[in-house]
Structures are given as C-alpha cells and as structure tokens.
Amino acid sequence: MPSAPHPVLSVVVPMYDEAEVLPLFVERLRPVLDGLDEPYELVAVDDGSRDRTPVLLQAARRTWPQLRVLRLRANAGHQAAISAGLAAARGDWVVTLDADLQDPPEVIPEMIARARAEGVDVVYGVRTDRSSDTAFKRRTAHLFYATMRLMGATGAPDHAGDYRLMSRATVDAVNALPEDHRVLRLVVPALGFPSTTVGYARQERAAGTSKYPLATMVRLSLDSVTGFSRAPLKLATWFGLGGFLLAVALLGYALVAKLTGHTIAGWTSTVMIVAAFSALQLLCLGILGEYVGRIYTSLQRRPTYYVAHDSLTDERERHTLHP
Structure with missing residues (x-):
C-alpha cells in the first residue's frame, strides 16, 4: 500500500x-x-x-x-x-x-x-x-x-x-x-x-x-x-514599599503625639490600620504564591x-x- x-x-x-x-x-x-x-x-x-x-x-x-x-x-x-x-x-x-x-x-x-x-x-x-x-x-x-x-x-x-x-x-x-x-x-x-x-x-x-x-x-x-508578566511581582514590591513608608510615617506621628501630649484616641482606627496592612500582606503573599506554585510545578517536570x-x-x- x-x-x-x-x-x-x-x-x-x-x-x-x-x-x-x-x-x-x-x-x-x-x-x-x-x-x-x-x-x-x-x-x-x-x-x-x-x-x-x-x-x-x-x-x-x-x-x-x-x-x-x-x-x-x-x-x-x-x-x-x-x-x-x-x-x-x-x-x-x-x-x-x-x-x-x-x-x-x-x-x-x-x-x-x-x-x-x-x-x-x-x-x-x-x-x-x-x-x-x-x-x-x-x-x-x-x-x-x-x-x-x-x-x-x-x-x-x-x-x-x-x-x-x-x-x-x-x-x-x-x-x-x-x-x-x-x-x-x-x-x-x-x-x-x-x-x-x-x-x-x-x-x-x-x-x-x-x-x-x-x-x-x-x-x-x-x-x-x-x-x-512580572508586573504582579513588581506590584507586590511597590505595595510592600508603600506600606513600609506609611508605617514609618504613622510611627513618627504617634511619637510626636505622645511627646506633645496628644494621644491617639480610638480603637477603631487602630483596627482599621492593622486590617489594611494585613490585607496588603495577604495580597502580596497570594501573588508570590502564584509564582512559587509555577516554579514548583515546573521543577516537578x-x-x-x-x-x-x-x-x-x-x-x-x-x-x-x-x-
């Protein structure tokens, strides 16, 4: 044939x-x-x-x-x-x-x-x-x-x-x-x-x-x-940097308020700040986890x-x- x-x-x-x-x-x-x-x-x-x-x-x-x-x-x-x-x-x-x-x-x-x-x-x-x-x-x-x-x-x-x-x-x-x-x-x-x-x-x-x-x-x-794209990784980096700078500014503000006798009142504001930073951290961890997962899968071949x-x-x- x-x-x-x-x-x-x-x-x-x-x-x-x-x-x-x-x-x-x-x-x-x-x-x-x-x-x-x-x-x-x-x-x-x-x-x-x-x-x-x-x-x-x-x-x-x-x-x-x-x-x-x-x-x-x-x-x-x-x-x-x-x-x-x-x-x-x-x-x-x-x-x-x-x-x-x-x-x-x-x-x-x-x-x-x-x-x-x-x-x-x-x-x-x-x-x-x-x-x-x-x-x-x-x-x-x-x-x-x-x-x-x-x-x-x-x-x-x-x-x-x-x-x-x-x-x-x-x-x-x-x-x-x-x-x-x-x-x-x-x-x-x-x-x-x-x-x-x-x-x-x-x-x-x-x-x-x-x-x-x-x-x-x-x-x-x-x-x-x-x-x-590495853009999500870069986004996580910028979120982390922005959160760090904001935390430093808040720390400075708290110290000044303490020294001048103007204490920060309010439990709600504290919880909101902690929750906001926690959300950013979880978001960044999730993004990093996606990339780590791809690396893990790739290494398994x-x-x-x-x-x-x-x-x-x-x-x-x-x-x-x-x-």
Whole structure:
C-alpha cells in the first residue's frame, strides 16, 4: 500500500465531550479541507472524553482517511490538548481550531492565502463581531486583553483566541519551549514571528455546552498573568514599599503625639490600620504564591498530557506487520 503524501496542512482540533457537535463539525470542515486540493491531515485530539466522542471519531475515520485521532489517557485541559496536537502535527502549515464551530472553518483557505501572499509565519483569526457571545463574555474578554496589554505581556491582536495558522518554523519553536501550562494565545505572539490577521464573525456554538466555565477562564487568566508578566511581582514590591513608608510615617506621628501630649484616641482606627496592612500582606503573599506554585510545578517536570494512542502510528504498525 503506497504511503500517504506528506501533508501540506495539519488542522489540530482539541475535543472534550463533543459528541453532540462532532457530526456537524465534520460536515462543515471536510468540504473546506478537500477543496484546498492539497494533502492535509486532521489531528483530532480526544482530551479524555467521557461521552461518545471516541466512537464517533473512529466511525468518521472509516470514510475520512485524512482524519487522525490522537487520544489522551486523561483530560489534560484545552491548552495541553492543543500542545499535544502541535507536537504530533506533520504539516508545513498548522491550524488550531475548536470543534464548537464558533470559529468558522471556512476561514482556513483565506488564512493560507494571506500567509503565502504576505510571507508571514502566523495568521491570527480575529473575532471582529462577538454579538453571539454574552455581554459578560464580551466584557471579560475586553478586560483580559486590556490587562495583558497594560502588563506588556502580549503583542497578540485583541480578540484573537486559539484560531490561528502557523508555519512549520513557528510550530517547531513552540514545541521547543520548555515551559509548562503554556497559554498559546500569548506564547505564539511572544515569539515575534511575522504575522497578519483575518477577521470573522464569531458564531454561536452549534451544539453541546461550553467546556470553558468561569473557573477555567479564571485559571487561564492566572496562568496568562503569571506566565508572561512580572508586573504582579513588581506590584507586590511597590505595595510592600508603600506600606513600609506609611508605617514609618504613622510611627513618627504617634511619637510626636505622645511627646506633645496628644494621644491617639480610638480603637477603631487602630483596627482599621492593622486590617489594611494585613490585607496588603495577604495580597502580596497570594501573588508570590502564584509564582512559587509555577516554579514548583515546573521543577516537578511532570508531562502535561499522556498520549494513549495515535491512529497514524497504529496504521504504520499494521502496514509493517502486513505489507
């Protein structure tokens, strides 16, 4: 059996309990990729799904030879699943895309065309219309990007999520990074490779429920801040310095009041001062704890994901045993 041609394009799609939307996703994506008239592979990363996602993926492989299933042994999280897909992808160009169809796959040909025409390494999909998102989602997204810009942690365009096209050089650079808990929407811009953008209207989820609850969004934000900026550490330092200077001033004031016979009356004011300083100390300790936690996790060097099987490897082994 002749070997499949080397893929020009790899599409990496993390999936976790996406059985409801998966048939619609396949129906939308396959015509787009087949229409490129270039060798491609679809790397579906099953992130430890508990529903029928693995069964549906194996069923789709029977009629879609370009579909490659990379199953993780346990749920590792959205960013780790994308990292696993990037490590496995073989294409000269790699697109990362979610399965919920909020980011339309029909934009992929335009991304490839822009990358080739402008000679860039990265094409970011930018959500120019987010009217399908809730008001809370839009406000928190705006706050997230504004905060990251303020801290100088990213050069990513506003409202550019994880829908992007990357060159092989970019993917290799990302795979070579040693850091854990990487936030790819910040890692890729931090590389500084030439880039451009393609705008699109964000759509409603085609089926199923969101796998990004508030707790996950908060965790992602914390990883983004502590992973790409030392500003919180500097903030803790300035809080500590400011508190020290204020304490010295209060001490001087108390001594002067004592010497002049003007004692400070009031238990409430004392409690308020102690509480204020305690709050600042706890805040600073919390910020430092986030960084210490990242150092601790990094020193453990535990893999962020475990691959259970790769359908491409399984096929190669079968062809070796039964040529």
